[in-house]
Amino acid sequence: MSPYFLRAATGPAQFPRGTLPEVAVAGRSNVGKSSLINTLLGCRDLAKTSRTPGRTQAIVFFSVDDRWLLVDLPGYGYAKVPEAVRRQWRPLVEAYLAGRETLRLLLLLIDIRRDVGEEERDLVSWLSHRGIPWLPVLTKADKLSRSRALTRRRELMGQLPGGGAGEPVLFSARTGEGKKKLGDTIPIFLQNKAQ
Numbered sequence: 457m458s459p460y461f462l463r464a465a466t467g468p469a470q471f472p473r474g475t476l477p478e479v480a481v482a483g484r485s486n487v488g489k490s491s492l493i494n495t496l497l498g499c500r501d502l503a504k505t506s507r508t509p510g511r512t513q514a515i516v517f518f519s520v521d522d523r524w525l526l527v528d529l530p531g532y533g534y535a536k537v538p539e540a541v542r543r544q545w546r547p548l549v550e551a552y553l554a555g556r557e558t559l560r561l562l563l564l565l566i567d568i569r570r571d572v573g574e575e576e577r578d579l580v581s582w583l584s585h586r587g588i589p590w591l592p593v594l595t596k597a598d599k600l601s602r603s604r605a606l607t608r609r610r611e612l613m614g615q616l617p618g619g620g621a622g623e624p625v626l627f628s629a630r631t632g633e634g635k636k637k638l639g640d641t642i643p644i645f646l647q648n649k650a651q
């Protein structure tokens with residue numbers, strides 16, 4: 457796989473204009489988003505882990521094999537971010553989700569130890585409204601025993617509104633669990649036509 461940083465966009469004018477299909481990744485700050493992106497793309501530090509919160513919110517586009525784009529949506533829920541920066545999140549992400557015809561799938565990352573929050577429920581109703589397929593990914597699965605992880609998956613499925621594109625994927629950047637599952641699933645969605 458040969459991924460590279462394409463661009464960071466702080467507004468719709470900077471979104472890439474091509475026709476390549478896209479998979480977006482969203483989640484609360486510290487959920488393990490950068491670690492997942494690096495694991496999926498097979499790079500140690502393409503998506504920077506633990507970026508300092510507080511800077512301008514941006515959507516980051518990575519090109520993969522010049523065939524599809526992986527889109528890193530800004531994390532939400534930073535406790536320490538100034539209100540002015542926090543307010544940028546919604547319009548930026550909504551501008552992306554509302555008009556992005558090349559978007560084929562959104563991976564919604566949830567820390568397996570946390571409950572589904574208001575932000576996730578908001579995002580999911582938005583996606584469902586727009587007909588954008590989304591798939592829950594439960595991160596840091598290595599932090600729990602197998603049986604506890606499976607129990608948490610059932611609990612979290614109960615907390616999410618229906619309409620996800622499949623049962624939540626257990627993922628760990630530490631052990632590599634879930635990498636193959638996502639690697640097999642993403643191409644299926646990339647082949648889909650726009651809704």
Ligand code: GDP
Binds near residue numbers: 490491507531
């Ligand atoms: P982001 O803020 O969502 O981009 O999250 P990061 O990828 O920077 O990860 C946040 C913290 O969680 C870091 O300390 C990571 O080392 C840790 N982390 C990320 N993924 C995993 C995982 O799969 N297992 C464990 N145990 N820790 C993880």
